[in-house]
Amino acid sequence: IAGITQAPTSQILAAGRRMTLRCTQDMRHNAMYWYRQDLGLGLRLIHYSNTAGTTGKGEVPDGYSVSRANTDDFPLTLASAVPSQTSVYFCASSRLAGDSYNEQFFGPGTRLTVL
Amino acid sequence: GENVEQHPSTLSVQEGDSAVIKCTYSDSASNYFPWYKQELGKRPQLIIDIRSNVGEKKDQRIAVTLNKTAKHFSLHITETQPEDSAVYFCAASKEGTYKYIFGTGTRLKVLA
DSSP, X not given: OOSEEEEOSEEEEOTTOOEEEEEEEOSOOSXXXXXXEETTTEEEEEEEESSTTXXXXXXXXXXXXXXXXXXXXXXXXXXXXXXXXXXXXXXXXXXXXXXXXXXXXXXXXXXXXXX | OOOEEEEOSEEEEEXXXXXXXXXXXXXXXXXXXXXXXXXXXXXXXXXXXXETTOSEEEETTEEEEEETTTTEEEEEEXXXXXXXXXXXXXXXXXTTTXXXXXXXXXXXXXXX
C-alpha cells in the first residue's frame, strides 16, 4: 500500500451495534487523526495520536474510542452506534518534527450510516 | 474554545474571475494556517499554507494573506477555471498542539 488507507469504504449499521473503522498508513508518520465530516459543519476532530502508545481527545470525542498500538494503525471504535454518528469519517496522518508544521494527509474516507 | 469561522459558505463565479474566501480565528496563539481543497467524493488535499511570520504567500493562481492583528486570513484564486470547483476548508493550528481547527467550508462553483 502507498499512503493512507481506510476500511470499509462504506457501511450501514444498526443502532446499538459496535463498529471499528480501520486506518493504516505506510508513510511512517508519527501523528494520526480521526475526523468526522458533516454537511455545514466541516471537519471536526474526534481523537488524535501524536505517537504510538498515546492518544488524545479532539472536539467531538464522545461515543468514540481509539488505540495506537503501533505507528501504522489507528482504529476508531464506536462502542454502541447511534444515528447521530451517521457521517463521513476521515483518517489523516502527519509527520511531526519538533515544532515544525507538516501537512496532514487524508485517507479516502468511510461513509457510515447508522439506522 | 478555539473557533474558526469561514465565509461565504457558497460562492459562484464566472470562469476567469477571481474568488476570495475569508476565515477568522479566535485563538491569538494560532500560527499555522493551511487551506485544503476537497473535490466531490474525494479526500481533502492541501493546496497552500501560511505561517504567522509571513503576511502573504503565492503559488501560481493561488495566494493566501494573513492579518494577525485582525486574526483573519484569506484565500485568493485568480483566473478561475472549472476544475477549481470544489469545497475549500481553512484551518488554524498553534505550536505544540499539531491539531487543526477547521472552518465549515466554502463550496466554490466556477461557471463556464
